[in-house]
Every structure is written in structure tokens, then in C-alpha cells.
Amino acid sequence: MTQKRAGVLGHPIAHSLSPALHKAAYEHLGLDWSYTYYDVTTETLPQFLQAMDSTWAGLSLTMPLKLDVIPLLDHVDPFAKLLGSVNTVLVQPAPKTVLLVGANTDVAGLVSAIEPLVGRPASAAVIGGGATARSAVAALAQLGCRNPRIHVRSIGRSGPLIRVGYKMELDLQMAKLDTLAESVESCDIVIATTPVDAHESLIELLSETAPRATLLDVVYAPDPTPLVAWWRTYAPAHTGLAMLVYQAAEQVRLMTSRDVDPQILADAVNLTLPG
Numbered sequence: 001m002t003q004k005r006a007g008v009l010g011h012p013i014a015h016s017l018s019p020a021l022h023k024a025a026y027e028h029l030g031l032d033w034s035y036t037y038y039d040v041t042t043e044t045l046p047q048f049l050q051a052m053d054s055t056w057a058g059l060s061l062t063m064p065l066k067l068d069v070i071p072l073l074d075h076v077d078p079f080a081k082l083l084g085s086v087n088t089v090l091v092q093p094a095p096k097t098v099l100l101v102g103a104n105t106d107v108a109g110l111v112s113a114i115e116p117l118v119g120r121p122a123s124a125a126v127i128g129g130g131a132t133a134r135s136a137v138a139a140l141a142q143l144g145c146r147n148p149r150i151h152v153r154s155i156g157r158s159g160p161l162i163r164v165g166y167k168m169e170l171d172l173q174m175a176k177l178d179t180l181a182e183s184v185e186s187c188d189i190v191i192a193t194t195p196v197d198a199h200e201s202l203i204e205l206l207s208e209t210a211p212r213a214t215l216l217d218v219v220y221a222p223d224p225t226p227l228v229a230w231w232r233t234y235a236p237a238h239t240g241l242a243m244l245v246y247q248a249a250e251q252v253r254l255m256t257s258r259d260v261d262p263q264i265l266a267d268a269v270n271l272t273l274p275g
Contacts, residue, residue: 121189152176192219
């Protein structure tokens, strides 16, 4: 296969584990491909995309570029368009140019991370209402849970998530964040999609609660996150490292048309993480 290059875009981005994951996959598959990170902002994204040519295989994107990239692409996978979130750009050859195609592998990563923990959950809750929450709702739907509770600070600002639920014919149970205690005591799984700087306030909110649900925190660093460390006093809790690995394996499949064992990627990232 012809040598190609790929990379991850974001700002800041030097902390990303994506290079370690993808390079491990390429080495295992015997591909002489390169993968690195590029510090790209919303403002510089159009120029970066315009400069791409047939030497590129694809890109991984972080927030807020997952949203900002959509109008800049030639085509967006219908599922990614429904979610309003593209974390993968594929570069397809075309006469005298290339076509940029958007896809979403976050949902596949979440499905693969959730299933070993709780199988097909009968009940679930999601903390947060942003792009990752939309992916979490879609993943739960694929696992048969079509009426998850969604805990947000402001229901009025959750329009994009509510629209996704409506289009997928889901029965989302929208709730304020201050009712979270009931869900952590009764649901099979709770998926936290908030940034790590919100963890202390969540722990304070739940300080008089003993969670029974399994927690999946989409944040993967530090490991454990503050929320995961606190939760483990009461119930099983996991960082988003498995989600990261599984979504990267799906990205590799889309870019190379070849499958890679996610364990190869997990081993590589474990060598990268401190401790």
C-alpha cells in the first residue's frame, strides 16, 4: 500500500494519545504511514483542509473541530450528520483533487466500551448535553436502551441533543443535574460526558449518595479521573480509555480498509501513560 499520512487536529493537542494508537496500528499492519498531531484552531481549520492532497489518508478531530468541520466537507456520513459531530475525516481520491468525507467513530467506540461492562443495559443515564452526550445516546440506542435519563444544567440549552433523540425516535428523559442522585442509585450504567474540571462539583452534588450504577467516564486522563476515583468507593467505574482505543481502531479500519486488534492499540497506549 502506498505510503500515506494522517494526523489529529485540535488546540491544544500535544497531549493527544492518538499518535501512539495509530502508529501502533500501522506498525502491526506493516504500513509505512505517518501520523502526528497538528495544532489547529477553528480559524485555521479551513486553510489546513484546503491544503490536503492525495498523500493524506485521513484525520482525527477533537472538539470543537468535530462541529466546525461539517460545513467544510464535501460529504458527511448520514449518521454523523444526524449527530452533528464528525471526529473522522477520510480523504478520497477524485479527478484532479480529493474529496473530504466526514464520519463518526465515537459511537462505535462507546458501544464497544459499554457492552463488556453491562451488556445491553435496561436503564442508563448520561451526564451532559453536548456532542459526546449525543454520541452516548446513539450508542445506548444501538444497545437497546432507548429511554435514557439525560442530566444537564440547562434543559433549555439542550436543543441539539433533544433533536437527535426526536430524529432517532428515542424517549429521552430530560432532567436537571440536581436530580442525578436517583439515577446513580438505580440505573445500570451512568455515562459522564463532562470535562474533568466539572468533576469536583459532581462529587459534591453526590456527596450523600452511594452510587450503585457502573460509571463510564469518557475522560481518559488522568487515570483515574477524580470522578472515577470517588465512584470506585461504591461501585465499578471506568475511564474513557477503552472508548478511545475502540474508536481509534474503527478509524484505522476506515482509513486503511484493514482491521486491527484493539488490544494492539491498548498495549501501545498503556506504555505511553505514566505509571
